[in-house]
Amino acid sequence: MSQVRYPVLLLDADGTLYDFETSQAKALEAAYCGAGFKEIQPYTQEILDCYSRINQSWWQRLEHGECTKEQLQLGRFREFFAELGISFDPSEFNRMYMEELGNGSYLLPHALEVCQELAQDCALYIVTNGVSRTQRRRIGGSALAGLFRGLFVSEEAGVPKPEIGYFEYVFRQLGKVDHAKILLVGDSLTSDMQGAETAGLDSCWFNPHALPRPEHPSITYQIHDLRQLPEIVRTGKTGL
Numbered sequence: 001m002s003q004v005r006y007p008v009l010l011l012d013a014d015g016t017l018y019d020f021e022t023s024q025a026k027a028l029e030a031a032y033c034g035a036g037f038k039e040i041q042p043y044t045q046e047i048l049d050c051y052s053r054i055n056q057s058w059w060q061r062l063e064h065g066e067c068t069k070e071q072l073q074l075g076r077f078r079e080f081f082a083e084l085g086i087s088f089d090p091s092e093f094n095r096m097y098m099e100e101l102g103n104g105s106y107l108l109p110h111a112l113e114v115c116q117e118l119a120q121d122c123a124l125y126i127v128t129n130g131v132s133r134t135q136r137r138r139i140g141g142s143a144l145a146g147l148f149r150g151l152f153v154s155e156e157a158g159v160p161k162p163e164i165g166y167f168e169y170v171f172r173q174l175g176k177v178d179h180a181k182i183l184l185v186g187d188s189l190t191s192d193m194q195g196a197e198t199a200g201l202d203s204c205w206f207n208p209h210a211l212p213r214p215e216h217p218s219i220t221y222q223i224h225d226l227r228q229l230p231e232i233v234r235t236g237k238t239g240l
Contacts (some may be wrong), residue, residue: 004121005236006202009179010152010170012186013128013139016206017111017226021103023138024052031096035088047084054079058139062129063191069131069155072099082127102137110226112143117230119147123235129154129161129191161188162195171199183233185197193217204232 014020025048032043058076061067067075077090077097101180118124126148128135132155139151150173154160157169171177185204186192196203197217204221205213213222221232231237 006122006183006233007179008123008125008182009233010125010127010182010184011115011120011203012184012192012206013126013130013135014187015107015108015125015187016192017095017115017144018138018142019106019108021052023101023105024048024055026104027097027100029050030100031093032073034096034100035093037084037086037088041084045060050083051076051080052210054083057093059129060190065163069160073131098131101146103141105138105142107144108226114226114229115147116145119235122233123149125149125170125174126151126167127161127186127192127195128152130187132156136183161191162198164198167195167199167201185229189214189217194218198219 011017014023018033028048028051032047035045051155055076058067058072058079062069073094074090077093081088081090081093082140090126095182097204103239115124124147126135126139128151132153136151139145152166152170152173154166157166159169161167171179179200180202182201183204184192184199184201185206186195187206187208188204193203193205194217202220203218204223205219206226207213207222208224209222212240213219223229223232
């Protein structure tokens with residue numbers, strides 16, 4: 001490997017490399033139609049927006065330690081069905097949805113070319129809060145699969161990002177690595193940037209929508225396009 005500032009990269013999956021919004025939309029529509037709901041009311045953007053809002057709120061609860069992964073998976077669909085006025089087993093619908101979600105390996109713009117470039121000089125790892133079986137199917141079936149040295153899923157760690165226990169799990173898997181040589185890259189302030197701060201790692205916030213930079217958590221670098229990442233990895237020059 002060539003000498004680079006950050007030879008080890010911890011890369012978030014959804015919203016950073018993978019287009020989760022597309023995967024989620026297609027999976028929800030497939031499960032919705034498969035459950036026969038289309039006969040009750042047509043699938044619309046409003047239905048997707050309703051689910052997205054509910055799902056995001058449950059993931060935020062998980063990140064804050066307010067629920068378990070199992071409670072999230074069932075609770076989001078109970079709430080979703082209640083808002084739509086639909087009666088259906090949330091466990092069965094979750095199974096249908098997760099099965100469809102595992103088929104979605106859509107990449108964000110430039111993710112492939114950037115990871116191919118980075119993999120020449122760095123060890124790439126995925127750090128994700130997703131469900132293990134689903135994430136391993138999605139990532140393993142994508143064009144990026146062969147570029148990663150490992151995949152660290154919160155379900156297997158027993159705790160989610162941003163908890164320190166998750167990063168202790170990651171560090172154990174990595175072995176002897178100077179933490180100053182590790183860069184965590186992600187789009188989430190609450191799980192990725194907060195997690196990096198908790199674990200004492202440098203961070204790079206992928207902020208494609210140019211949202212205002214908050215005072216907390218601390219952020220080492222900020223990028224709006226994945227193509228900005230290789231220069232930071234090589235030189236440590238800030239994009240802020």
